[in-house]
Amino acid sequence: MAQIVLKDASISIGGVELADRSNSVEVNYEIESVEVTAFGGNRSFVGGLQNNTCTVELMQDFAATETEATIFPLVGTQVTLVFKPTSDAVGADNPSYTISGAYLSSHTPIAAAVGELAMTSLTFTGGTLVKATS
Amino acid sequence: MASYKVLSNRFSLGKKGETVDSALLDGCNIGALVEAGHLAEVSAKVSKTVTSEQEK
Numbered sequence: 216m217a218q219i220v221l222k223d224a225s226i227s228i229g230g231v232e233l234a235d236r237s238n239s240v241e242v243n244y245e246i247e248s249v250e251v252t253a254f255g256g257n258r259s260f261v262g263g264l265q266n267n268t269c270t271v272e273l274m275q276d277f278a279a280t281e282t283e284a285t286i287f288p289l290v291g292t293q294v295t296l297v298f299k300p301t302s303d304a305v306g307a308d309n310p311s312y313t314i315s316g317a318y319l320s321s322h323t324p325i326a327a328a329v330g331e332l333a334m335t336s337l338t339f340t341g342g343t344l345v346k347a348t349s
Numbered sequence: 350m351a352s353y354k355v356l357s358n359r360f361s362l363g364k365k366g367e368t369v370d371s372a373l374l375d376g377c378n379i380g381a382l383v384e385a386g387h388l389a390e391v392s393a394k395v396s397k398t399v400t401s402e403q404e405k
C-alpha cells in the first residue's frame with residue numbers, strides 16, 4: 216500500500232460537493248471510552264458512544280450555489296457529510312466516510328485579515344460515522 | 350411525493366437538469382438546498398377535466 220498525499224479529496228456537505236472550495240479537511244472518528252475498572256483489577260475500558268468531529272476549511276464565495284449560499288442555511292441543523300480520499304469511485308483503496316446527523320453550530324461568513332483569502336472554518340460534531348469500501 | 354429539479358452542478362445526488370424524488374433526498378436538508386439554489390421544487394401539473402354542457 217502506498218502512502219497518499221491528499222490532492223483530490225472528495226467533500227460532500229449536505230449533498231453538495233465543495234471540494235473545489237476547500238483546502239483542508241479532518242475527519243476524527245472517536246468512540247468514547249467508558250471505564251469499567253472494578254476492585255481488584257487494573258484500569259479497564261469499553262467502548263461507549265461515537266463522538267465524531269469533522270473540520271472543513273472552505274474558501275468563501277458569495278455567488279449563487281457556492282460556499283455561502285450552501286453553508287448559511289445549515290447552521291443549527293444536522294447534515295450528512297461524505298468524505299473520500301480521492302474523487303474516484305469508492306473502493307478498498309478509496310473508502311468513503313459518511314457521517315449522518317452531524318451538527319453544524321457555527322459558520323463565519325467573513326473572516327480574514329487584510330490581504331488574506333477569505334475562509335470559513337466549519338466544525339461538525341456528533342452523528343454516526345459509517346465507512347464503506349464498495 | 351415531491352419532486353425537485355437539480356439546478357446546480359454541485360449537487361451530488363443528481364445531475365443538473367435532472368428531476369429527483371424526495372425519497373432520494375432522505376437525510377438531506379431540502380429547505381437548505383432549495384434556499385441555496387441547488388434544487389427547485391417541481392410543482393405537480395393539475396390535469397383539467399373540462400365537462401361540456403352537453404355531457405352533463
